[in-house]
Amino acid sequence: MKTRDKILKESIKLFAEQGFEGTSMTMISSLLGFTKPAIYAHFANKAALFEACLDTISQEQITYIKSTLENPSLKTIETKLHSIINDCILIQDNHAFLFYNRFYLLPPVELKEQIKYKLDQSTEKWSSMLMDAIHNAIVSGEIDKSLTKTEVLSSYMCILNGVGYEIGSKHNLDHIWKIFWRGIKAN
């Protein structure tokens, strides 16, 4: 793996766990066995490094949602939607999801506008893929026809946010998923 990519990977992990202000350039470099100036050979400053992390994460998220929705072994909409949430909270080194949630919800004030712009753009892409899948499920009768795709999607996104923090706790997901599915399934 190239040095630049190593820096990105370590930065994503640290930003996700400790936040933007809580992560220093010294911390990142020393965990990689470098010193601080080495990072500045690859990124102009801390904000630029952060934005590169943001772009990486955004692209991964889109790719991941797309591949899950198209995965032929997940046949029903319920298994597809459940699989996405399940992966997000269960994958051990899933700093990507934590990063996404953390900075979407609580960005550092100084970078608030740039972050919102970038994340809104990428969220639009993967949420519209979900919207299409949900639409098809309503038409096919898997999801109750009296609900709109917007209602289902925004509820789903709320759960994805709410459950996302209890990393490793499959317990609560079972509960919320049972009730969510009772709420949207066709009678």
Next chain:
Amino acid sequence: MKTRDKILKESIKLFAEQGFEGTSMTMISSLLGFTKPAIYAHFANKAALFEACLDTISQEQITYIKSTLENPSLKTIETKLHSIINDCILIQDNHAFLFYNRFYLLPPVELKEQIKYKLDQSTEKWSSMLMDAIHNAIVSGEIDKSLTKTEVLSSYMCILNGVGYEIGSKHNLDHIWKIFWRGIKAN
């Protein structure tokens, strides 16, 4: 209002909006018309100030949940539960709720243990009040008898987390609430 209380109030607001590392003692004091050392006359250090904020918030949260559950004008369990979420996201200067969520989910690493300990204690108190109310509603038949109180409570808490960040957006709450209630109401 006493100086100490003014400091607490302003600190809660700033910590909630900008995070722990993103809020400086100078910032807090200057917004109150003081200088930095004035704060140190009331609090030993930044961590002690933060923990005092935490205690204030925790106490308020418990009081608020209790009063809502006992409010005689809210007659059904649906109106009680809905009212709590609604207040949390709609009240304009509700830094309390943002503070609670922010540091429950993403505490600064250096204070992680203390925060978890305090918040787990207070969360236990108000969530057990919710648990009792939900239990009664299952017994009375307002909520479907095939569900357990634990399932309903942990789903509700998930929504409270997930919807809590879209401050001022009643839009999404309407959607998620509709589906949540379909999921738990008695047939």
Next chain:
DNA sequence: GTCTATACGGCGATAGAC
């Protein structure tokens, strides 16, 4: 209790040798 002044450390960022 609140001020001015200051100590001390860690931060982001850069210069210049290799």
Next chain:
DNA sequence: GTCTATCGCCGTATAGAC
């Protein structure tokens, strides 16, 4: 590209006058 050394700034925290 990576190092050592250093800059300037701002953070927490304290001393001592009023």
